[in-house]
Amino acid sequence: MTAAADEVRLARAYLMRVAEPPAVAVGELVENRGPVQAAALVRDGKCPPAARAETEARAHLDQAAQDLELAARSGARLVVPEDDEWPAWPLLSMWQAVRRGVKALAPPLGLWVRGSPPLADAVQPGVAVVGARACSGYGRHTATELARALVTQGIPVVSGAAHGIDAAAHRGALAGGGPTVAVLACGIDTAYPAGHGELLDRVAGLGAVVSEYAPGVPPARHRFLVRNRLIAALSDGTVVVEAGARSGSRNTAATAGALGKVVMAVPGPVDAATSVGCHELIRSAAATLVASTADVLETVGRFGEAHPGRPRPRRLTDSLGPEALRVHEALPARGGYSAERVAVDSGVPIARVRAVLPALELDGLSVRCEAGWRRGRKGAVDDEH
Amino acid sequence: MTAAADEVRLARAYLMRVAEPPAVAVGELVENRGPVQAAALVRDGKCPPAARAETEARAHLDQAAQDLELAARSGARLVVPEDDEWPAWPLLSMWQAVRRGVKALAPPLGLWVRGSPPLADAVQPGVAVVGARACSGYGRHTATELARALVTQGIPVVSGAAHGIDAAAHRGALAGGGPTVAVLACGIDTAYPAGHGELLDRVAGLGAVVSEYAPGVPPARHRFLVRNRLIAALSDGTVVVEAGARSGSRNTAATAGALGKVVMAVPGPVDAATSVGCHELIRSAAATLVASTADVLETVGRFGEAHPGRPRPRRLTDSLGPEALRVHEALPARGGYSAERVAVDSGVPIARVRAVLPALELDGLSVRCEAGWRRGRKGAVDDEH
Numbered sequence: 001m002t003a004a005a006d007e008v009r010l011a012r013a014y015l016m017r018v019a020e021p022p023a024v025a026v027g028e029l030v031e032n033r034g035p036v037q038a039a040a041l042v043r044d045g046k047c048p049p050a051a052r053a054e055t056e057a058r059a060h061l062d063q064a065a066q067d068l069e070l071a072a073r074s075g076a077r078l079v080v081p082e083d084d085e086w087p088a089w090p091l092l093s094m095w096q097a098v099r100r101g102v103k104a105l106a107p108p109l110g111l112w113v114r115g116s117p118p119l120a121d122a123v124q125p126g127v128a129v130v131g132a133r134a135c136s137g138y139g140r141h142t143a144t145e146l147a148r149a150l151v152t153q154g155i156p157v158v159s160g161a162a163h164g165i166d167a168a169a170h171r172g173a174l175a176g177g178g179p180t181v182a183v184l185a186c187g188i189d190t191a192y193p194a195g196h197g198e199l200l201d202r203v204a205g206l207g208a209v210v211s212e213y214a215p216g217v218p219p220a221r222h223r224f225l226v227r228n229r230l231i232a233a234l235s236d237g238t239v240v241v242e243a244g245a246r247s248g249s250r251n252t253a254a255t256a257g258a259l260g261k262v263v264m265a266v267p268g269p270v271d272a273a274t275s276v277g278c279h280e281l282i283r284s285a286a287a288t289l290v291a292s293t294a295d296v297l298e299t300v301g302r303f304g305e306a307h308p309g310r311p312r313p314r315r316l317t318d319s320l321g322p323e324a325l326r327v328h329e330a331l332p333a334r335g336g337y338s339a340e341r342v343a344v345d346s347g348v349p350i351a352r353v354r355a356v357l358p359a360l361e362l363d364g365l366s367v368r369c370e371a372g373w374r375r376g377r378k379g380a381v382d383d384e385h
Numbered sequence: 386m387t388a389a390a391d392e393v394r395l396a397r398a399y400l401m402r403v404a405e406p407p408a409v410a411v412g413e414l415v416e417n418r419g420p421v422q423a424a425a426l427v428r429d430g431k432c433p434p435a436a437r438a439e440t441e442a443r444a445h446l447d448q449a450a451q452d453l454e455l456a457a458r459s460g461a462r463l464v465v466p467e468d469d470e471w472p473a474w475p476l477l478s479m480w481q482a483v484r485r486g487v488k489a490l491a492p493p494l495g496l497w498v499r500g501s502p503p504l505a506d507a508v509q510p511g512v513a514v515v516g517a518r519a520c521s522g523y524g525r526h527t528a529t530e531l532a533r534a535l536v537t538q539g540i541p542v543v544s545g546a547a548h549g550i551d552a553a554a555h556r557g558a559l560a561g562g563g564p565t566v567a568v569l570a571c572g573i574d575t576a577y578p579a580g581h582g583e584l585l586d587r588v589a590g591l592g593a594v595v596s597e598y599a600p601g602v603p604p605a606r607h608r609f610l611v612r613n614r615l616i617a618a619l620s621d622g623t624v625v626v627e628a629g630a631r632s633g634s635r636n637t638a639a640t641a642g643a644l645g646k647v648v649m650a651v652p653g654p655v656d657a658a659t660s661v662g663c664h665e666l667i668r669s670a671a672a673t674l675v676a677s678t679a680d681v682l683e684t685v686g687r688f689g690e691a692h693p694g695r696p697r698p699r700r701l702t703d704s705l706g707p708e709a710l711r712v713h714e715a716l717p718a719r720g721g722y723s724a725e726r727v728a729v730d731s732g733v734p735i736a737r738v739r740a741v742l743p744a745l746e747l748d749g750l751s752v753r754c755e756a757g758w759r760r761g762r763k764g765a766v767d768d769e770h
Contacts (some may be wrong), residue, residue, distance in 0.1 A: 020711065020732025027747025057728040057735060104707075130440040139656060220714035222707065267652030267664060270527060279652060279676040282667060288675070291655040291664040322489075322607065326405065329605035343442040350442060 004082035011039035011062035012080045012110040018042060021226050024098055024106035025050035035109075037081070070215035071112055073171040074189040074297040075204070077181075081109040086117035087234060090126075096232050102258055105229050108212035112188035114200075115181075115208035116294050122179050122208040123234045126156035127300060130252050131165025131241035136274045138166040139242035142266055146239065147180070148260055149293035151385060156181055156207060158235045160227065165241045165249075170203055178206030181234065185227035186219040187199055187211060210234075228252040229259070237262030237300040239290060241276025250277055262300050264290040265326045294356030327356045328365055328375065336371030389467035394422035397465045397495040398449035402599040403427060403440045406611050409483055409491035410435035420465070420494075435467075453598035458575040460589070461499040470503035471496075472619060476643040479618050487643055490614050493597035497573035498738075500566075500593035501587075505702030507564050507593040511541040512685060513620035515613075515637050516550025516627040520658045524627035525553040527651055531624065532565070534678035541566055541592060543620045545580055546611065550626045555588055563591030566619065570595060570612035571604035595619075613637040614644075622647030622685040624675060629660025635662055638672055647685050649675040708733050712741045713750055713760065721756030 004012075012035050019026040019042075029051045030038040041047040042055045044060060068078060080083055081294050094107035097353045113119050131139060147157040147169040157173035158167040161182035173180035182203045184192065188211040191197035200209050212230065213223065228251055232238050238256040241266070243249035253263045265287035268275030281287035320328060330346035331337065339357060341349040357373050360366035364376045397420050403409040404427075414436045415423040426432040427440045428447060453463060466471055479492035498504050514532050515522060532542040534555040542558035544551040546567035558565035567588045569577065573596045576582035588595070597615065598608065598676050614638055617623050623641040628634035638648045650672035653660030666672035675681045705713060715731035716722065724742060728735040742758050745751035749761045 018732075039682070053734055054732070056581060057732055057738075061729070142655060220711075222710045222714050267660075267667070269523060269654055270651060275652075279674055281613070281681060282652070283676070284672040289652070289664055289668040291661070291668070295668065325607045326605075329607050344446070347403075347439070348440055351436055353442075 002084045004080045008035050008082050009080055011035040013067050013078055014039045014062060015042060016109050017061050017063060017067055018058045020106060021212050022104055022106035023054045024103040027106050027109060030109065037268060056202055067214050071188055076112050076188040078110050079113045079119050085120050087123050090123060090234050097259055105258060112211045113208050114204040117179060119208055123156055123158060123181050126158045126181060126235045128158040128235035129169035129241060129294060130159055130197050130229045130238060130249050132243050132247050132274055133162050133164035135164035136272060138268060139165055139274055143168035143241040144172035148176035151176035151178055153297060158229055158231055161200060163193055167199060170199060173272055174202050174206060180207045181229055182209045183230045184211040185223040187213050187215040189215045189348055192219050194345045196319040224248060225251055229255045232256035232259050232261055233342040237264060239296055240265040240278055240281060240287065242274040244273055245276045247277040250281060253281055263287040264296060264299055266290055278279040296373045323352060324356050324360060327353055328360055331366055331373055331375040333375050336369040336374045338340045339373040342373060387469045389465045392469050393420050394463055394465055394604045396420040396666040398452050398463055399424045400427065401494050401597065402446050402448060402452055403443045404717040406493060406597050407489055407491035408439045409488040410439050412491050412494060413493065415572060452599050456497055456573055461497050461533060463494040463495050464498045464504050470505050474506050475508060475619050482644055487708060490643060498593050499589040500571055504593055504618050508541055508543060508566050508619045511543045511566060511620045512681060513543040513616045513636050514554035514626060515544055515616060515623060516548035516625055517629055517632050517659060518547050520549040521629045521657060521735055523653060524550055525657055528553035528626040529557035531678055533561035535758040536561035536563055539683065543616055545616055546585060548578055552584060555584060559587050559591060566591045567594045568609040568612055568615045569596040572598050572600045572602040574600045577604050578663055609633060610636055614640045617641035617644055617646055617731055620646065622649060625650040625666060625672060627659040629658055629683055630661045632662040635666060638666055642671060648672040649681060675702045708737060709745060712738055715744055716751055716760040718760050721754040721759045723757040749769050
């Protein structure tokens with residue numbers, strides 16, 4: 001496995017401390033000049049104006065070695081695009097979005113990572129399971145079971161480690177044996193939200209905790225929105241399990257859509273405020289309804305991996321044509337009718353009735369008796385709707 | 386108001402007794418030759434082969450006057466296309482379907498009706514609310530409340546008078562003051578299902594009970610499917626409230642779609658078997674998700690009549706651009722930071738920070754203090770997703 005040179009890692013660590021993500025101009029500078037030269041230009045204030053605007057406020061914070069040291073102390077490493085384990089394939093969509101002019105979806109300059117599997121392996125072929133912090137018991141249960149089933153199918157579960165649906169998704173994935181990936185909106189060394197330290201340790205144990213923020217950077221509202229683009233980008237598809245009327249999950253869903261990823265939402269009772277956002281996403285065709293793990297796998301295009309579809313219950317009469325069905329329906333359950341009587345009751349011409357009745361008999365759907373014909377034991381009348 | 390001549394009504398009553406619906410060839414014969422001549426041709430066995438096949442078995446049942454008398458005894462009348470009260474507009478879609486080759490959607494030759502309002506007024510502009518007989522308490526409640534709200538908005542509710550969702554829809558509409566329309570799969574004088582006699586009387590009191598089957602014709606499975614096309618045709622759109630995996634509501638929905646009507650489905654918990662059919666309809670894009678009466682009105686194109694949309698909760702910070710949001714987020718809740726510190730923490734250039742802070746102050750989002758700047762009282766950090 002190939003790893004980046006130290007100077008490359010130091011240069012990217014510096015730029016990640018200096019530029020608040022998403023930093024499209026710095027990203028383009030790095031693409032054009034390489035990370036080492038880009039870092040030097042930023043440090044010296046000699047970069048183009050757009051990159052300068054993105055870095056000016058913090059260009060003096062030259063603490064890359066210190067950040068690598070801080071990260072290492074909390075068991076984290078910096079993964080950069082020059083490393084083999086960089087998840088280049090899922091993140092490709094971010095550059096494609098930038099090329100289409102969506103600069104807010106610029107890719108990360110690197111990713112701080114806690115967890116032993118190579119990052120690319122931990123995230124691929126992942127599905128994001130996200131949703132409201134203020135979730136219901138129904139949402140928590142659904143997220144847990146969905147995540148557990150996904151990892152059982154070999155699909156890593158990506159989420160945001162927040163309270164509510166996110167935590168349920170991570171926990172379900174851990175219960176299923178992982179892997180699961182938590183993308184943070186703060187430094188890799190910050191246990192946020194408070195009380196999720198142990199959960200994050202377990203996530204790191206079976207998958208990866210990931211952040212594009214330098215060590216010590218606190219969470220902030222705009223960072224959650226920026227982080228959401230990474231959750232979407234690192235996954236093949238995003239499932240919103242519960243979302244209120246103005247939930248940020250809608251933002252994740254919109255981002256996933258803009259990245260060309262599959263967006264899915266789980267329905268719920270129409271009187272539950274926690275499902276309003278999901279219903280709006282589905283209703284507006286921004287998301288595809290998913291009601292089961294099989295639905296999720298089918299939607300992200302993993303037909304082969306899906307459980308076989310629920311078998312539809314079949315009735316013997318399902319295979320009958322309309323005429324035979326009418327004849328069958330006209331037969332009495334007890335006693336017997338003449339073929340003429342069946343013709344009148346069913347409205348099917350007598351010649352056809354005489355042909356259909358013996359055919360039904362072969363399938364056990366009609367019985368010849370002294371009084372004429374009656375219905376066979378197979379094929380009962382059922383729910384009319 | 387113009388009513389059809391007696392001989393026209395007698396001719397159609399005869400044809401309706403003789404031809405099992407949908408009878409597309411008889412319908413076309415009536416269109417071409419008029420009902421009186423068409424009836425004579427059928428009676429004498431001199432009609433074209435297709436119409437003959439549809440009538441042969443019962444052509445001898447010449448009991449039109451008797452059927453009109455039977456119907457009158459149960460308070461019903463025969464409404465025919467020659468009457469002013471014929472719902473010509475909603476049923477137009479049926480001839481259009483026939484022209485496209487979907488013969489199973491042929492229109493009725495007439496409609497037996499119980500209820501005082503003119504039929505066209507009772508059904509228009511109606512919405513069908515249908516679903517499983519074996520429904521849940523959730524489905525029953527949702528159907529009741531939806532129907533009640535629809536009639537309050539002046540929308541008649543059409544359904545099939547079955548147990549479960551259908552009955553709940555009629556009851557909700559009655560509770561809201563009607564009108565509601567029940568379309569039967571048996572003779573107008575048959576109280577089916579047993580125990581719904583009083584419900585049907587109340588429906589007839591505030592709207593209409595409707596059937597294309599001659600008096601005394603018993604319900605049969607194929608008649609439910611045929612009847613479902615009338616429920617769909619008489620409405621501008623069909624809402625499926627609950628449906629199991631192989632529910633006939635899917636048939637109603639498919640029919641509504643084939644008639645060019647709007648198809649809608651109500652979601653529910655993903656672990657409820659009673660919502661599986663609805664979820665499949667939505668997931669396959671055969672139906673639009675509706676989670677509220679406003680959704681239904683919007684979907685059938687009654688924007689003007691809909692309740693105003695749920696007002697979205699707004700935060701003051703929602704109107705901030707990304708830069709101002711980053712500055713705002715970097716402000717401490719207590720104490721104060723210098724503009725320089727805010728620039729470093731937010732990553733926004735110092736010149737822009739100096740411009741943004743006073744602008745935030747005008748909105749009450751930042752406060753100038755001895756130590757520098759802190760966050761204003763308005764605009765709290767909230768749910769991150």
